[in-house]
Amino acid sequence: MTSLFVIEANRVLLNQAEGEPMLIKGGITGDSFSVIHSFYRGWIPFGYLRDVQGVWWFDGRKTKVTLVSRRADEFRVLDDDYGLDAMHVYLEDKLIPNSDAASFELLPGSPYFAKDKQRLYVKNGDRFHTWDDIDVETAVARMDYCTDKDHVLHLYQSLSYANGSKDELLGWLQEAHPHVQGWWQPDYNESEHGAEQIQGYWYRTDRAVYYCEEIGGSGRKGTRLVYNLVRGADPASFEVFNDQYARDAEGVYCTWRKATRADSQTFEALGGLFGRDAQNIFYNGYAVVGADRDTFQCLLTSGSLGLSKDNNHVYHAQFVRTSRPFGHPDYVLEQLPGADAKSFTIWSDNGSWAVDQDHVYQWGALAKKLDRASFTFLFDQGVESWAYDKHGLYNANGRRTVKGIDGQTFQAFNRYWGKDEHNVFCFVTGGIQRAADAATFRVTDETGGAEDAYFTYVITDEGTIKKSKK
Structure with a gap:
């Protein structure tokens, strides 16, 4: 079997499936070179390497190494991601601040969790974070769940509390961890009984x-x-x-x-x-x-x-x-990057629309395509939140731009109707009324009544349009 690495003239090279070996950048040498641990993600190799200078993390995507620790003789690897020397824990090439190498261990029952005497460590694919609100002495794991004596945690994209899932873990915890003192024990000190x-x-x-x-x-x-x-x-x-x-x-x-x-x-x-x-x-x-x-x-x-x-x-x-x-x-x-504090104002009750002197903001984020000078907030109606500028008509619910409306000529009559030069729009249905005649369309009352040259329009209690021929 061909070795992944080859030494030539005190340089370390990466063997290729095809072609000549490629020089590994970063400063590693062939002097006392060895592989501590290597693995593949897909077809790309990674791992910890050693030379006379210390321990290096190898990234096959860049064909490059990064010096991790000078303590080469004390270095050990727990899995594909964690490396430890006598003092520190490393995630690939990064030192994990305040980690304790002496007490660091992987939690059995899950590929995602590790702990030391201070906190929990969570690794899921390329996502990693620490978690301090944990009783490490009683922490146990089962796949994407981790629990301690008081709380259940669940890992999806990140870790979150999941005490509503205690019933799902109760039987397993009583069987697998009968001697760990936690919420699954009948004599749990912090039971909510009688609260x-x-x-x-x-x-x-x-x-x-x-x-x-x-x-x-x-x-x-x-x-x-x-x-x-x-x-x-x-x-x-x-x-x-x-x-x-x-x-x-x-x-x-x-x-x-x-x-x-x-x-x-x-x-x-x-x-x-x-x-x-x-x-x-x-x-x-x-x-x-x-x-x-x-x-x-x-x-x-x-x-x-x-x-x-x-x-x-x-x-x-x-x-x-x-x-x-x-x-x-x-x-x-x-x-909020670029926002002007002096002029920043919220225009809608739910925060869907806000402005400063130069920009429009939708749901707390910059709405780059909207024109501040012509922007007009109309109204909130339930979950719908309407506004327009010279470019078009907008509903913040779903961040929707109404197709077919010309913002330059649009006018809103009330909470039911609006129109541009060519189209009539109903805010209740959220759509253009193709059959309505924009040139002659006008509202007749403030409860949804309207007419054009050919029809009358009424908004029903069900939120539909009743059209009657004149």
Whole structure:
């Protein structure tokens, strides 16, 4: 069998299926060269290599190596992604900050999870992140589920809480982990049995506090309540701010998570997922990097857009890493690039449309193709949100541009009807009325009545158009 690597004149080369071997860039030499571990992703080779200088990560896509560790004699590999020396853990060529090599191990039962004495590590394809809210002593895994003594976590594109799935894992945990003390044991100390409502979604017993979720949708058959333990919360000193935030003597909590770096004594809720303490602004329990606490304004507290601003920046919620380089993803507040804080204004109640002096924004993101000078917000009607500019007519629900409408000549009569030079449009049905005569079309009342030279039109209670010949 042909070796993957070949040494020529103290250089390391990669053998090719066809043609001459290719020089591996990056600085590795043939002096004391060996392969620690190699594998393929598809047909592309990767792995850890060693020479006299140390340990290298080899990337077959670039035919290049990166020096990972000088501790070549102490280096070991756990699987295709993790390498360890005496002090550190590496993900391919990247040092994982604050990882503990001595206690690092893969969790049996799943290809996705590892842990050390401090946290959980999650790897799924080319996605990787850490997870701090875990009791590592009781952490166990089963394929895309990981659980500790208090919470169930589920991995899809990233890790998230899944306490509503406890019933699915109960039997397996009782059989496979009968000696691990956790929520699946009858003598679990933090059981929600007997919990009483404090306010809203917040409940407590003498021993613990819970945040209650309704699973299955409001009013639907099969709806059930899931009690999420607020880990570490003190029932005696627990105080509720609103449906999202609460505190005890030692910390602040956003739903059942402890808010990052929040001061319990000075914290106040600002509405929705917004809050602040004496030093920082918070959104969804995470401090907002760079926000000016004294001039910060919550522009939209409902929903999940997170639209807000201070004297210097406009902010919106984004599903991104909660910390760099490997923090788990969640909704955090980030600066909206290019937005002018002084002139930024929300025009629709649900945040579907906003503007500053130069730009239009749809659902908290720049709408590059819309013309600010001619942009006009019309109205919200249920889930529909209408606006137009010189280029066309738009519905923010589905980010839809109405085909066939000329924005230059469009005029809206009311919440039912509008027209351009050639077409009549009905906002209720969301479509052009091909049979209507735009030249003679006019509204006759404010309840949906209209006419043209040939027909009268009425909007029915069912949201359809009743057309009658004159």
